[in-house]
Amino acid sequence: MEDESTTQNALWYNFFRRKKEDDNSVESLLGRIPIFSQLTDRELGKLAGIVHRREYSADELIFSQSDPGLGMYVIEEGTVRILIAEDGGAGRELTVLHGGDFFGELSLLDESPRSASALAASNCRIIGFFRPDLIDLLNRSPKMGTKILFRLGEVIGTRLRITNERLANVSAGSEGVTSSKGGAKNVGGKS
Numbered sequence: 001m002e003d004e005s006t007t008q009n010a011l012w013y014n015f016f017r018r019k020k021e022d023d024n025s026v027e028s029l030l031g032r033i034p035i036f037s038q039l040t041d042r043e044l045g046k047l048a049g050i051v052h053r054r055e056y057s058a059d060e061l062i063f064s065q066s067d068p069g070l071g072m073y074v075i076e077e078g079t080v081r082i083l084i085a086e087d088g089g090a091g092r093e094l095t096v097l098h099g100g101d102f103f104g105e106l107s108l109l110d111e112s113p114r115s116a117s118a119l120a121a122s123n124c125r126i127i128g129f130f131r132p133d134l135i136d137l138l139n140r141s142p143k144m145g146t147k148i149l150f151r152l153g154e155v156i157g158t159r160l161r162i163t164n165e166r167l168a169n170v171s172a173g174s175e176g177v178t179s180s181k182g183g184a185k186n187v188g189g190k191s
Helices: 004-012 026-031 041-050 131-140 142-174
Strands: 052-056 061-063 071-077 079-085 091-098 117-120 124-130 177-179 185-187
Touching (some): 026 041, 026 071, 026 124, 041 142, 071 079, 071 131, 079 124, 124 131, 131 142
Antiparallel strands (some): 052 124, 061 117, 079 117
16 A cells, blocks of 8 residues: 555656756756647747746745645756645645646636645745736737647646546545444455
8 A cells, every 4th residue: 555645746746757858948948848848949939038937945935825826837946845734734745846847737727726835945946937928928829828728738637637546546445444333444344
């Protein structure tokens, strides 16, 4: 049986990550992110001109759980911890993300509150791509914006399918837990 931390990290694992290439330009990094992977070099150049670059110090909050979702982030360099608040105020670590990973992409589609917090675990350089930038891009360059939206839908769909599979596995494992006459729980339904 997988321990809880392995299962949590698997849910957050960036299965889209590609090998790093020698080119460390913003355009190259963005081109390795699945959401932007269908863009031409020229379109990646346009995108690089509208993204927002920011540096975070170790232990600096990138966003808090329940903040309005404004957009997605790509880690250019450094490490980011994704945390979820629990009763008692302590945060539980869901995963640790590294250079080339991305997070927060669902916020490109809606402005629902963040479901977790993101904290810089080390000094980080992060690229932000925000919902207003995407909307502006859709108005100015519909073809490019549509490419991004279709790939965004594929990424979210893939993550949802993987999450559903993991939940089904967890659910199947818990179905074997039944209550006996004495009220104690038995595993596997055997008395």
